[in-house]
Amino acid sequence: MTIEYTLPATMRVARLHEIGGSLKIDTLPVPKPGSGDVIVAIKACNVVPNLRNILTYWPQWHPEMPLPPLPGSFGLDAAGAIAAVGDNVRAFKPGQRVYVNPATGCGGCRFCRSGDILNCDSFTYRGYFGRGGPATLGIFAQYPFGGLSEYVVAPQSCLVTLPDSLPFEQAARFGYLGTGYAALRKGGLRPGDTVLINGIGGTLGVNTTMMALAMGATKILGTGRRREPLERVRALAPHRIEVHSVDESGVTVAEWARSLTEGYGVDVVVDCLPPNSPAESTRAAMRAMRTGGSTVLPGGMSEALTLDPFWGLGKNASLIGSRWFSAAEGQDMADMAGAGTLDLSPLEHRRFSLDAVNEAVATAAESGSGFTNVVVLPSAT
Template identity: 30%
Template sequence: MKAARLEHLGAALKVENIGEPQLRAGGAIVRILAARVASYTDQVISGELGFTTPTPCTLGPTAIGVIEAIADDVFGLSAGQTVFCDAYIGSRTIGVTSDRILIGWTGLGPDAGRTQSIWRDGSFAEKALWPAECLTPIPDDLGLTPEALTYLGYSAIAYGGLIRGGLHSGQAVIVNGATGSIGASAVLLALAMGAAKIVAVGRDGEMLDQLRKLAPKRIAPVSLDAAPEVYTEELRRVAGGADLLLDVLGKVTTAAPTLAGIHALRRGGTAVFVGGVHADIPLPYSKIMLEELTIRGSFMYPKHAPSEIINMAQAGILDLSPIRPRTFALDDIDNAIAQAKDLRGFEYAVLVP
């Protein structure tokens, strides 16, 4: 079978013919239908991000596939099922968090190597061995293509932040970084979850306008293309006291947009950090105490998140019609990675092996 192999960080990714994966306890063999290509894939390959990728390996995180075989100790799944392949796994032993990984991507703790030795290879291949606990069945009548379903990789992260922030229908939410892939997905989900007001914050004016047009009475854009003191005041005015700040900003080196979001929260509001801000956040101690704010983080998502998103889409509550995947053959992976860097919002790159 074909697979995109990375010999070591900094090497070129090569599509090669390799042996098919072998079934092992707790796992399933999945024929990959579509695999999401993250915008920063080139930085993973180069080693720029400092990921602990278990080279040599087949690269690739989340995907959509069809189960071809399951291990004898796996129950509740069967061959022929279409599934979402979640890359996040680690020990379920109480108190152990140091061995978590993103399959085919990176380790997340000092003991990640032992998990990577079991679940080493990712989704940029025609077939993959995947842990059964990371597979979410997808109904046959959902009406979405595999390419569209890979959007679950973004949606589940956004949904994880929204539910951890306790978003309820009728509330106001600020999505900081709304013009990115996770941010745009968060806007769609907040609409589906009944948010009365969604303040979409970002720098891409065209994308902000696209978001506003989804629901003009509920979505209010705020541009970050101004001095921090200007957008801080504008965000506070537009939000009118938000219940939740979902901060999904990417690799920015200033704390100003995040602080602007915190200052726009109402008393008792919650801020959830989901993004990749490369700056320390000087949190306002007195404000947090006096206004009883909650500040928390959200990494990836609970295991039930993908199935709940699928249920919302199947019920017609979640509208995924705005998404626009760009598809590439596995042999064209270099082009996919190059184009993925420039795709944002509802556009994203997908490999179709």
């Protein structure tokens, strides 16, 4: 059944007025869609743990990567129902359930024209930050609202249609899931392969594990420090997942991985470590690769990574950076969830109203569990 929406004149939006301040709830006009845009009524928006850093420290850490101009609207991962469409939108209609991928390119460079917006120099996360290209501020001006709003305007090219069986709260976790999925695809993971997820107990590590299970990895090896989160991830599929605490054993990650792979090492390493991690932790995981293996870097480890080129030559190894994911990859995940091959039931949702958005930001930053899914529900109706 098609749902017809009558858009209100105004909406409530959580906006930052000054760096380091709290988000404030402002009342603003509901946006109008451009000819190729849609308006989405947001039902759930994930609050990523890094959002507190973005709101507090980002201009000091990365002045080359601009935030939305203040007062700015934030919210990275949003899911909801289409409320209105532009004149040239024909593939979507009001009432459809969608995830809104925040990834946006300039639209005109050679990469955007080939459908490869992830390699656009002006690649921008709507409602978060831009990578610093010349078109970033224009993208923020055209699409000024993040998911911590009752409504957003977004290009139709960024939409992922959702099956009725997928709750909005789970779809709002697609940012982390998609980052892991894109990394596994870039690493060439195939059914039957073995993958090592470095930092498996964190938010990105848990979601990458869920995707590796859905993609048919025969064996998933996970490293971390604390035993409790390691064992919790292992419980997702004890017959396919093995975990290793680097603080408890004198055995190196490489030795442990080879002992579980007939001496070869793993096919793919995905490094999911956070920014404050030492580079040696990444190097230790890389040494677990088999000859001809791949290491993919979707995480945030920011210390300089020093490598021996002769070692890389001898191992015939690949080192691959990976940022975000495409709308097409998002559609893959939605279809896998609809078919039941991607199981998102282990996620534990912490739900907040838009009025409690600052509490949600603090909760996400301090949760400490990769299974916790903090979501704001701007419009529960």
